[in-house]
Amino acid sequence: MLSSIRLRLFAAVLAVAFSSAAGLSWYFLNELESYGLDALERRLASEAMLLAAALGERGVGAPAGLQTVLAEADGRLPSRIRVLDGAGIAVADSAGVAGLGIDYSERSEVGEALAGRYGATTRTDEDERFVMYVAYPVRAEGQIIGAAYSSVPTVSVLTALQEYRLRLAWALGAFFVVTLVIAELLSRWLASPLRRLETSAAALAEGDLSIRVEPSGSRETRAVGEAFNTMADAVERVISELKNEEQRTSRFVSDVSHELRTPLTAIRGAAETLLDGEVDPEHEERFLATIVGESERLGRLATDLMALQRIEGATGELPLSRIDLGEVARRAIEVLGPLFEERGVHVEVTGEAPAVLGDRDRIQQVIANLVDNASRVSDPGTVVRIELAASEDGRTATLSVLDEGPGVSEEDLPRLFDRFYRTELSRDRASGGSGLGLAIVKAIVTAHAGDISATNRPEGGARFTITLPALPE
Numbered sequence: 263m264l265s266s267i268r269l270r271l272f273a274a275v276l277a278v279a280f281s282s283a284a285g286l287s288w289y290f291l292n293e294l295e296s297y298g299l300d301a302l303e304r305r306l307a308s309e310a311m312l313l314a315a316a317l318g319e320r321g322v323g324a325p326a327g328l329q330t331v332l333a334e335a336d337g338r339l340p341s342r343i344r345v346l347d348g349a350g351i352a353v354a355d356s357a358g359v360a361g362l363g364i365d366y367s368e369r370s371e372v373g374e375a376l377a378g379r380y381g382a383t384t385r386t387d388e389d390e391r392f393v394m395y396v397a398y399p400v401r402a403e404g405q406i407i408g409a410a411y412s413s414v415p416t417v418s419v420l421t422a423l424q425e426y427r428l429r430l431a432w433a434l435g436a437f438f439v440v441t442l443v444i445a446e447l448l449s450r451w452l453a454s455p456l457r458r459l460e461t462s463a464a465a466l467a468e469g470d471l472s473i474r475v476e477p478s479g480s481r482e483t484r485a486v487g488e489a490f491n492t493m494a495d496a497v498e499r500v501i502s503e504l505k506n507e508e509q510r511t512s513r514f515v516s517d518v519s520h521e522l523r524t525p526l527t528a529i530r531g532a533a534e535t536l537l538d539g540e541v542d543p544e545h546e547e548r549f550l551a552t553i554v555g556e557s558e559r560l561g562r563l564a565t566d567l568m569a570l571q572r573i574e575g576a577t578g579e580l581p582l583s584r585i586d587l588g589e590v591a592r593r594a595i596e597v598l599g600p601l602f603e604e605r606g607v608h609v610e611v612t613g614e615a616p617a618v619l620g621d622r623d624r625i626q627q628v629i630a631n632l633v634d635n636a637s638r639v640s641d642p643g644t645v646v647r648i649e650l651a652a653s654e655d656g657r658t659a660t661l662s663v664l665d666e667g668p669g670v671s672e673e674d675l676p677r678l679f680d681r682f683y684r685t686e687l688s689r690d691r692a693s694g695g696s697g698l699g700l701a702i703v704k705a706i707v708t709a710h711a712g713d714i715s716a717t718n719r720p721e722g723g724a725r726f727t728i729t730l731p732a733l734p735e
Contacts, residue, residue, distance in 0.1 A: 310398035313410040341414035371397040375409035471498040594630040606642030615650035615659040616732035632663040639667035669718040679704040
């Protein structure tokens with residue numbers, strides 16, 4: 263029923279307020295009653311003690327003057343006063359001669375007084391009224407000769423308490439109204455940050471990833487608000503990454519389908535032509551060569567796709583070691599030496615760079631790919647240069663591959679490292695490229711916490727620059 267936190271706070275405030283008010287009222291009522299009865303008892307005790315002191319000097323006989331004095335004082339005294347002899351028999355009574363001769367010795371308070379002690383009690387009388395009785399011993403020459411006996415109805419105290427209870431009821435009614443208002447305002451104030459959180463959470467669940475809250479209220483509520491904002495940031499980031507990954511996957515599937523269509527079409531066309539049997543024997547070899555060449559292209563494409571998948575899906579299992587970039591660059595040139603001789607291009611390494619941490623084979627693959635591409639677009643007799651350097655603060659190592667070719671068009675530069683993207687100089691798929699070389703290069707560099715970029719040189723040609731974190735000396 264009390265599912266709302268505002269209603270729970272409201273009920274809690276009311277419960278605390280009323281339980282406190284009821285407890286305090288009960289306590290103070292009991293205290294007031296005790297205080298009133300104690301005060302009444304002290305007054306009666308004082309009367310009895312004064313009368314006992316006076317009687318100790320005169321005795322408790324029943325001279326006519328004593329009864330007369332008590333009878334005359336009855337209208338002016340709020341209490342009833344009796345004088346008892348040593349046997350507990352009334353010898354004087356402020357209520358009149360009708361009370362004389364009554365035996366009070368069976369009463370506990372009178373028995374206490376006749377035994378030499380102070381006695382007091384409260385009981386109901388014949389009119390069903392609560393009456394307080396006090397008895398005090400009368401001593402003469404060290405002997406108990408009687409008792410001073412005083413009594414009074416407690417109606418005055420109870421009447422005062424009854425009036426107080428009535429006033430307290432009115433006060434509690436006013437307190438109830440004020441508490442309702444305060445509890446309502448307090449519950450709304452305390453619950454408002456949580457209600458804003460509830461609204462924001464519902465909006466986030468409905469897809470509004472931009473929703474955030476302003477942390478407010480108590481420390482705990484602010485902490486919840488900050489946690490909500492952190493969660494919303496994380497959700498937005500994850501959703502964004504999922505969308506980007508979905509787009510990349512969709513584009514990748516589309517690109518792969520596009521890349522597979524051409525060789526498959528060529529293979530199918532050549533095979534169908536051969537099956538028709540209308541090909542001259544001298545042309546059969548050309549169609550068979552087409553089938554073999556396109557099949558090899560498909561194999562290279564599959565190999566590159568698997569390599570790219572392994573690199574991008576790596577989770578830290580690369581065999582890392584200390585790498586000298588100059589040594590790895592010279593090794594890559596040595597492996598590709600026959601190809602460079604065939605193309606008539608000279609490759610050289612200049613400068614020095616600090617050591618880096620990485621997979622030696624992968625870094626060599628990056629350098630070989632870049633140098634191979636540079637030599638492919640370079641004219642015979644030109645130079646491809648590998649420049650090694652360190653940043654000014656020594657925290658990064660730089661490897662640049664420079665060629666003297668035609669450079670890269672401005673429209674190609676932003677997409678140069680995309681999968682299956684070819685520049686104008688490499689549009690011909692028959693050249694054997696899969697369009698994944700630079701994408702693999704970027705994936706390897708990224709896996710090594712590095713960066714790669716491409717620019718055109720002012721003097722002509724292109725520059726590909728790799729930046730990797732340097733190892734401390």
